[in-house]
Structures are given as C-alpha cells and as structure tokens.
Amino acid sequence: MRTNTFVHKYLKGLISKEDTVVDMTAGNGNDTLLLSKLAGKVIAFDISPEAIASTRVRINDTDNVTLINDNHVNIDKYLGGNIRLFVFNLGYLPHSEHPPVTKAEETLTAFKKAYELLSDNGYIVITFYRGHKGGLDEYYLLTDYFKDNDINVIERYEAGSSLLEPVVYIIKKEI
Numbered sequence: 001m002r003t004n005t006f007v008h009k010y011l012k013g014l015i016s017k018e019d020t021v022v023d024m025t026a027g028n029g030n031d032t033l034l035l036s037k038l039a040g041k042v043i044a045f046d047i048s049p050e051a052i053a054s055t056r057v058r059i060n061d062t063d064n065v066t067l068i069n070d071n072h073v074n075i076d077k078y079l080g081g082n083i084r085l086f087v088f089n090l091g092y093l094p095h096s097e098h099p100p101v102t103k104a105e106e107t108l109t110a111f112k113k114a115y116e117l118l119s120d121n122g123y124i125v126i127t128f129y130r131g132h133k134g135g136l137d138e139y140y141l142l143t144d145y146f147k148d149n150d151i152n153v154i155e156r157y158e159a160g161s162s163l164l165e166p167v168v169y170i171i172k173k174e175i
C-alpha cells in the first residue's frame, strides 16, 4: 500500500465533524480535500502560491477550508490552539520546475509549534520522503527529536523495505 493510501485510511478513524484540523503542506490539495470531508474546519498552509492555487481548484467550492500562503513555521500567528490533528506531507510537489522543499530545521520548528497547539489526545501525522536531497536528514532530525523527547509514536508505516522509501509516523499527544 502506498503511504498516501495508508494515511487516508488512517485519517478516517481519527477525526470527526466537531474537529478543527490543519494541513501543513497543502500541495495539490489531495490531503486538504479529504480533511474537508472528515473535519468541521480545515486550515491549510503552503509556502508556494502555485500550490495554494492548485489546492483552491482541487477543493472547488468546499466552504470549510481556509488556505494560507505562508511558511508553516508561522502557524502560531494564525492558530489559537485546540487543534485535533496536523498533517505534514513533507518534501516537494513533483512536476514543478523549482519546487520549494521542506527543510529539516524548519520542519522541526513547525512540529514543535504544532505539538503545542494540539488538543489533548490530538494527533500529528507525518510522511517523510527519504529519497531526495535533504530528505533523510529531515527524517533523522525529527525522529531523533521524537526519541529524545518521549514523543508518543503510536504507529509507523513503511511503504517498502529500503531506507529511501517513504515512511509515515502517527503521533498522539497524551497528557
């Protein structure tokens, strides 16, 4: 099963129409669209104006999504807390000429802020793509942080056996 398929199946069991959730990397809007069907309110960030435009087309006239064209390190400027779930689908958008790619240090900063804004028993779902330049460093920086800080990883899913295959982490904040 591909990681995207795994994530989409998993999300269906985690959230309901009472929840506010955040897509940290809107991209082409595939995750945002699914979240909009499952949750009450969705806030979706992307640093790329093209990605925001593409997501706007993908979600069409869905009325429970707010799109924000900003770096996700700035989420605390927009969000007040009590977020049920954050989704990080890291890396870059394929097929764009000079795609912005997530950067390890920024992703760690964004993760820490997301964790603070998460409700008790909320979730963070992260897909790492380890095959591109910087992807493996990003994976190690974040997963070392999880280990060193007792972050509660409830599920880990790898699409294949190679170290360069994508991998998904599901984190639950238990207070």
Ligand SMILES: C[S@@+](CC[C@H](N)C(=O)[O-])C[C@H]1O[C@@H](n2cnc3c(N)ncnc32)[C@H](O)[C@@H]1O
Pocket: 024, 025, 026, 027, 028, 029, 030, 031, 032, 045, 046, 047, 048, 051, 070, 071, 072, 073, 089, 090, 091, 092, 093, 099, 100, 101, 102, 103, 106
């Ligand atoms: C793999 S794509 C996301 C795919 C998307 N979730 C979907 O369902 O189509 C990664 C996205 O992260 C965005 N991105 C990279 N760095 C970012 C940052 N610092 N803040 C917000 N978005 C960023 C890229 O522009 C790209 O659209």
